[in-house]
Amino acid sequence: MIGDITPRSSVERLKRGVYGKKELQREFDAALVAAVVGMSRAFIARALDRPGSRPKTFTLAEVLILLDVDGFQETFIPRSRIPEYLLRDAVAPPSEIPALRRSARELAGAKLLVGDARDLLPRLDPGSVQCVVTSSPYWGMRVYDNERNVRWADGESCPYGFEQTPEGFIRHTIEMLVLLKPAVAQKGSVWWNIMDTHNTRTPIRGNARERLDAMGEAPGSRKGWTEHGACRHSAGHMYLDDTELSSIPPRIAERASRVGYKLKSFITWRKHTSTPEAAKSRVSRQAEYLLHLSIDRTPFFDKGAWQALPPELGGPNKQYESTEKITDVWSLPTSSGQNGHGAAFPVALAGRCVALTSRKGDLVLDPFLGSGTTAIAAIELGRRCEGYDISEKYIDVAEQRISLAIGQQPTSVESASEAGVGLRDASSAKVAPKRASPSRKGKPARRRTGNKKQTVASPDGLESVG
Numbered sequence: 001m002i003g004d005i006t007p008r009s010s011v012e013r014l015k016r017g018v019y020g021k022k023e024l025q026r027e028f029d030a031a032l033v034a035a036v037v038g039m040s041r042a043f044i045a046r047a048l049d050r051p052g053s054r055p056k057t058f059t060l061a062e063v064l065i066l067l068d069v070d071g072f073q074e075t076f077i078p079r080s081r082i083p084e085y086l087l088r089d090a091v092a093p094p095s096e097i098p099a100l101r102r103s104a105r106e107l108a109g110a111k112l113l114v115g116d117a118r119d120l121l122p123r124l125d126p127g128s129v130q131c132v133v134t135s136s137p138y139w140g141m142r143v144y145d146n147e148r149n150v151r152w153a154d155g156e157s158c159p160y161g162f163e164q165t166p167e168g169f170i171r172h173t174i175e176m177l178v179l180l181k182p183a184v185a186q187k188g189s190v191w192w193n194i195m196d197t198h199n200t201r202t203p204i205r206g207n208a209r210e211r212l213d214a215m216g217e218a219p220g221s222r223k224g225w226t227e228h229g230a231c232r233h234s235a236g237h238m239y240l241d242d243t244e245l246s247s248i249p250p251r252i253a254e255r256a257s258r259v260g261y262k263l264k265s266f267i268t269w270r271k272h273t274s275t276p277e278a279a280k281s282r283v284s285r286q287a288e289y290l291l292h293l294s295i296d297r298t299p300f301f302d303k304g305a306w307q308a309l310p311p312e313l314g315g316p317n318k319q320y321e322s323t324e325k326i327t328d329v330w331s332l333p334t335s336s337g338q339n340g341h342g343a344a345f346p347v348a349l350a351g352r353c354v355a356l357t358s359r360k361g362d363l364v365l366d367p368f369l370g371s372g373t374t375a376i377a378a379i380e381l382g383r384r385c386e387g388y389d390i391s392e393k394y395i396d397v398a399e400q401r402i403s404l405a406i407g408q409q410p411t412s413v414e415s416a417s418e419a420g421v422g423l424r425d426a427s428s429a430k431v432a433p434k435r436a437s438p439s440r441k442g443k444p445a446r447r448r449t450g451n452k453k454q455t456v457a458s459p460d461g462l463e464s465v466g
Helices: 029-037 040-047 058-066 079-090 116-124 166-183 208-215 248-258 304-307 349-357 373-380 392-406 425-430
Strands: 028-029 057-059 105-108 110-114 127-133 184-194 261-272 289-294 329-332 361-366 383-389
Touching: 028 029, 028 289, 029 040, 029 057, 029 058, 029 079, 029 261, 029 373, 040 058, 057 208, 058 079, 105 304, 105 392, 110 373, 116 166, 116 383, 127 349, 127 373, 166 184, 248 261, 248 289, 289 392, 304 349, 349 373, 349 392, 373 383, 383 392
Parallel strands: 110 383, 127 184, 127 361, 261 329, 361 383
Antiparallel strands: 028 057, 105 110, 184 289, 261 289
């Protein structure tokens, strides 16, 4: 399912003369058009010489006019594909990841679902989620368990995080945010943890420990370029040169605003420690980023709840932070990384987000649950939680961590959809004790697709430095 990433930007052009009169007169929902063209409905009306109006639909002919407006910026569909998407693809349901066995687990008010977030998000009740805290896969940085191809709205088929270009990853992130938006409460918030990626020629590993072992030349860690399961190349992008930073987080932030979210804050998570990097021409990274998005201009926000939290749940870090004022620089520790997941964030980060923007009893969602950190924070703070992951292995880890945190026997609702039980109704199904699945120890297949004209990787396969 996974392969090498070669960021060769495609050359596609918008074709106008292929649409007949009937197609040009087709009408589309105004909210969908606004999300696809990345403009507010008020601006669209002005661009179409209809100021002050609030049309409920727009024709394809009008959409083609909008694609020529200065300042147009793609959101989750490339400009050249927008007409085809509206005419044919927008009505199709999200594609399921093939051969994915669904199951549900419930304990202490948390529902953990094995499944594809693209399929599960549209099933949430409108406005039912008060707070979303998640860390999606980063672009081209990790090989996760159970990677499977997904057919995206822009036509690309790949696992999330294994797009061929950073633009593809940005489009797919915005597609997820568009699918999520109807479920977010009017006064709710979305906290989206993201990190940037350097456009470098590098192997893609399963976790930071593999990288550190390679840097320290630990026994058995030294691999040649062709011995890695997947690698990322750097040549072929329309403008990014080798070693350049891709600027992914700010571009996601802008596009989230274009599809209707309110960008409340762009937060820098200053980690107490940083992973060593073999960088010789740039500074080492010690930060990740957190986007605070909302539906309303004034979402629920409780600074007092943050002030009352203990530091381990995200309260003020008195060594680095004020106890009176919460800023857009958060100084929080990193996760220990000892729970079987290659890129977990700390409970303190999730706890801070949950406390600031939800009340007891509210529903907290993590569509990329991983090892269950968001669920643990939500339970500790008296919230309900729902979490998704395509990997049953990670759901097993999350279930075990939650059980340890609350002292309860893990339970499961096996294959709810296969048994004819809806995922929303899985809580009414009979539960039975479940033994945790053993971790898989198989290694990914080794393959060779390297581009020898690119920057030469270092002998131990580390990321080439900027």
